Amino acid sequence: xxxxxxxxxxxxxxxxxxxxxxxxxxxxxxxxxxxxxxxxxxxxxxxxxxxxxxxxxxxxxxxxxxxxxxxxxxxxxxxxxxxxxxxxxxxxxxxxxxxxxxxxxxxxxxxxxxxxxxxxxxxxxxxxxxxxxxxxxxxxxxxxxxxxxxxxxxxxxxxxxxxxxxxxxxxxxxxxxxxxxxxxxxxxxxxxxxxxxxxxxxxxxxxxxxxxxxxxxxxxxxxxxxxxxxxxxxxxxxxxxxxxxxxxxxxxxxxxxxxxxxxxxxxxxxxxxxxxxxxxxxxxxxxxxxxxxxxxxxxxxxxxxxxxxxxxxxxxxxxxxxxxxxxxxxxxxxxxxxxxxxxxxxxxxxxxxxx
Numbered sequence: 521x522x523x524x525x526x527x528x529x530x531x532x533x534x535x536x537x538x539x540x541x542x543x544x545x546x547x548x549x550x551x552x553x554x555x556x557x558x559x560x561x562x563x564x565x566x567x568x569x570x571x572x573x574x575x576x577x578x579x580x581x582x583x584x585x586x587x588x589x590x591x592x593x594x595x596x597x598x599x600x601x602x603x604x605x606x607x608x609x610x611x612x613x614x615x616x617x618x619x620x621x622x623x624x625x626x627x628x629x630x631x632x633x634x635x636x637x638x639x640x641x642x643x644x645x646x647x648x649x650x651x652x653x654x655x656x657x658x659x660x661x662x663x664x665x666x667x668x669x670x671x672x673x674x675x676x677x678x679x680x681x682x683x684x685x686x687x688x689x690x691x692x693x694x695x696x697x698x699x700x701x702x703x704x705x706x707x708x709x710x711x712x713x714x715x716x717x718x719x720x721x722x723x724x725x726x727x728x729x730x731x732x733x734x735x736x737x738x739x740x741x742x743x744x745x746x747x748x749x750x751x752x753x754x755x756x757x758x759x760x761x762x763x764x765x766x767x768x769x770x771x772x773x774x775x776x777x778x779x780x781x782x783x784x785x786x787x788x789x790x791x792x793x794x795x796x797x798x799x800x801x802x803x804x805x806x807x808x809x810x811x812x813x814x815x816x817x818x819x820x821x822x823x824x825x826x827x828x829x830x831x832x833x834x835x836x837x838x839x840x841x842x843x844x845x846x847x848x849x850x851x852x853x854x855x856x857x858x859x860x861x862x863x864x865x866x867x868x869x870x871x872x873x874x875x
Contacts (some may be wrong), residue, residue, distance in 0.1 A: 683724035
């Protein structure tokens with residue numbers, strides 16, 4: 521039976537619910553004793569704090585297009601919900617709103633989501649895909665932490681990503697049956713390319729720590745991000761490539777420590793400081809190129825590259841260039857290090873920078 525609910529909560533489990541024109545009910549658990557599916561009628565704009573928390577029988581919820589907010593703990597620990605689809609114009613997701621929903625695999629939200637609250641999807645270990653959510657003001661602390669199978673995708677328009685927002689997410693392969701329940705479709709976790717949009721102004725500490733599926737990191741042109749914070753990409757073991765933006769100023773302590781597949785980094789003129797152990801134990805790192813006038817040794821803390829056994833630090837100021845034309849375009853090609861009597865291609869890797 522369809523019910524139109526206006527909700528407020530006395531505790532995480534106890535709900536006072538006015539069923540318009542139909543009397544009242546005491547708890548969400550009582551309503552769902554025999555029902556695993558709930559319809560929230562059009563006109564409801566908010567689901568109150570803890571409204572359906574720990575409803576162990578709840579498997580499916582039909583959300584109205586009028587919905588604007590899902591409050592804190594609204595569906596906390598509803599461990600049988602498998603998917604969420606909300607087609608309203610905009611939405612706010614409260615703290616812990618879907619936390620510990622262990623069966624949740626797919627979620628579809630409006631393109632405009634004002635805020636994804638703290639721990640909103642914390643420990644949704646089966647969560648594989650988030651749809652919509654392209655225009656977001658903030659993804660708060662631990663919002664997608666320990667979503668081990670999540671295919672990480674940064675919203676196109678976002679201003680801030682909180683501390684540990686994606687920590688230990690996107691670590692595992694995942695698969696599901698197709699519509700005919702026959703063919704097993706597998707998605708390898710090791711194909712995740714992260715593109716940081718130009719709208720992003722802040723990344724929190726350890727935001728992507730242990731996201732072992734990230735393979736490449738890019739920053740859109742015009743990036744507003746000035747620094748990479750403490751441990752932001754620590755232990756992203758498969759990350760092999762980073763393209764830093766021209767506006768980057770600081771790479772903080774442990775930012776890329778133990779990114780063991782990382783081979784080369786090119787640091788822009790704007791870089792002012794490389795923090796403590798920021799690239800510690802990046803075992804495959806063989807080249808760090810500093811493009812500014814100040815030398816890499818001056819900008820880096822003494823232990824910034826600890827454990828990078830094969831690393832060679834090069835500075836633009838130490839290189840001589842020959843001009844070379846390729847397809848009618850002029851390029852500067854590294855010829856050799858100044859004042860060096862002998863060198864090889866392994867000593868100085870040739871790279872191109874357009875004039």
